Amino acid sequence: MSDSEDVLRQFLPSGFGKQAVTYDFEEQYEKCKRREYTDLLSQKASKNAGLASDDDDGSDDYDELEELPISHEIILKEHIKTVSALDVDPAGVRVASGSYDYNMDLWDFNGMNLASLHPFRVVEPVESHPIHELQYSRNGEWILVIPSSSQAKLFTRDGLEESEYVRGDMYLRDMNNTDGHVAELTAGAWHPTDDDLFATSSLDSTIRIWDANVKRAQRNIIVVKSRTAKGGKTRVSSIAWAPDGKYIAGATTDGGIAYWSSRGPYNRPVASIQDAHEKESWTSGVVYGSDNITLLTRGGDGTIKLWDIRNFKKPLLSRSGLQNTVQETNIAFSPNGRYIITGTSSTPESLVGQLHIIDKSDLSTITRLTLDASKPSSVVKTQWHPKLDQILATTSTGDIHVLFSREMSVKGAKIVVEKAPKIRHVDDNITADIDLTAAAVTPDMMSGKHRDESRLTNQQRQKMARKDPMKSRRPDLPLARRMDGEVRVFNFDAGDEENLQKRRKI
Secondary structure, X not given: OOHHHHHHHOOOOOOOOOOOOOOOOHHHHHHHEOHHHHHHHHHHHHHHOOOOOOOOOOOOHHHHHOOOOOOEEXXXXXXXXXXXXXXXXXXXXXXXXXXXXXXXEEEEHHHOEOOEOOOOEEEOOOOOOOEEEEEEXXXXXXXXXXXXXXXXXXXXXXXXXXXXXXXXXXXXXXXXHOOOEOOOEEEEEEOOOOOOEEEEEEOOOEEEEEEOOOOOOOOEEEEOEOOOOHHHEOOEEEEEEOOOOOEEEEEEOOOOEEEEEOOXXXXXXXXXXXXXXXXXXXXXXXXXXXXXXXXXXXXXXXXXXXXXXXXXXXXXXXXXXXXXXXXXXXXXXXXXXOEEEEEOOOOOOOOEOOXXXXXXXXXXXXXXXXXXXXXXXXXXXXXXXXXXXXXXXXXXXXXXXXXXXXXXXXXXXXXXXXXXXXXXXXXXXXXXXOOOOOOOOOHHHHOOXXXXXXXXXXXXXXXXXXXXXXXXXXXXXXXXXXXXXXXXXXXXXXXXXXXXXXXXXX
16 A cells, blocks of 8 residues: 555545544543542552551551542532532432522532533522531432521422421410421431431421421421420430431430430430530531441530440440531441541631541541641531442532542442533634624614613613513503593603694694
């Protein structure tokens, strides 16, 4: 084959029909690799080679480090304030996040790539109210929203409001007689086995169990009483269902923890302890273990404690030194139950909070991850999704970090990384010198009748609406008969007078 034929062949297609497009995403994974994880692995390699020091502190944690999905991450940035609520639907496809900026953002892993990490919908559930809690239902069709108001709301998975539950009568002293909460909500949780039930807690000293189909009143009510507070009332800070749905636990701001049978009676708990955490501290997290008898709490006093509800007198294990100044900071188990994850808050001594992965057997820290060292921040909400095997964590700076492993994790963030960027058409070139807002000029536009209302002030819009008979709903003007026999309309202008004179001449 001659050289001229080789040159010509370069300009010819290699085949006909639809060609398979390959996308090399190795570079994308390299961008998402966490430098902190790489440094830890290099330390392990140095130690195995005998180059590290004789200090053995933390050496046993290196083997477990490779089992954790923390080698890569993507960061979802849309909120402008603390991300105080977070949940992933059971299928692991969508993420719901709520913030102090009043917005609920809905994300879809299948609809994002690394060049476009944005939510597909942004909703403000209650105007000017931060969001304390978000939770998908067991079937993933509904989102329970707990704002800082006294009324819970239900949204569809697409972000459309479905229900708003009733507010109680704030002038009634006996909370058993009100049909809803009368003070700010603090937490909420779906029943683990019944798709129609969920529970909410409030500063009004109650836990209420609701039927999602009934908006006008709760199904059951638990009035939480304190032995130390005056009047017997206390604020409920967090709640949790047991995985089998037989018990519901609640923590209060007087340092107490109690749990009730989900079938009643509700007038007194099955068991309670008054000094579980410091008084007047905010116990921000309560969660049951998969065995239904282990209870884990996250205190505002900087401690985490592991309890056995069969012997509710003292904790099995306790750990201190984990600062917590954000009332939405939670605590969670790993899918296999071996690990515990929680975040720490920013303090004057330590400006950057961290994500702690803790061994359940002794509450020792396996690793501490700094999510953002560039500015002071706290780690607030954490979740380890069982289907994706990925860890999600939010910060007080408005970011959502999705940690994953290329080898162990499934879908989720990996879909985002492996999705090829959109091939842009020439018409998509936003830098082209084309005025996309240009339109045909009509006489109406020249007269100013069709102005761009997006650039008008509210006062200008109202003035234009008054002149529009359709928008202002102006009734027909009354008729009047003059002495000369002409029927005329009131409030006519000079143009109408001129036309009337012309008709008279004709």
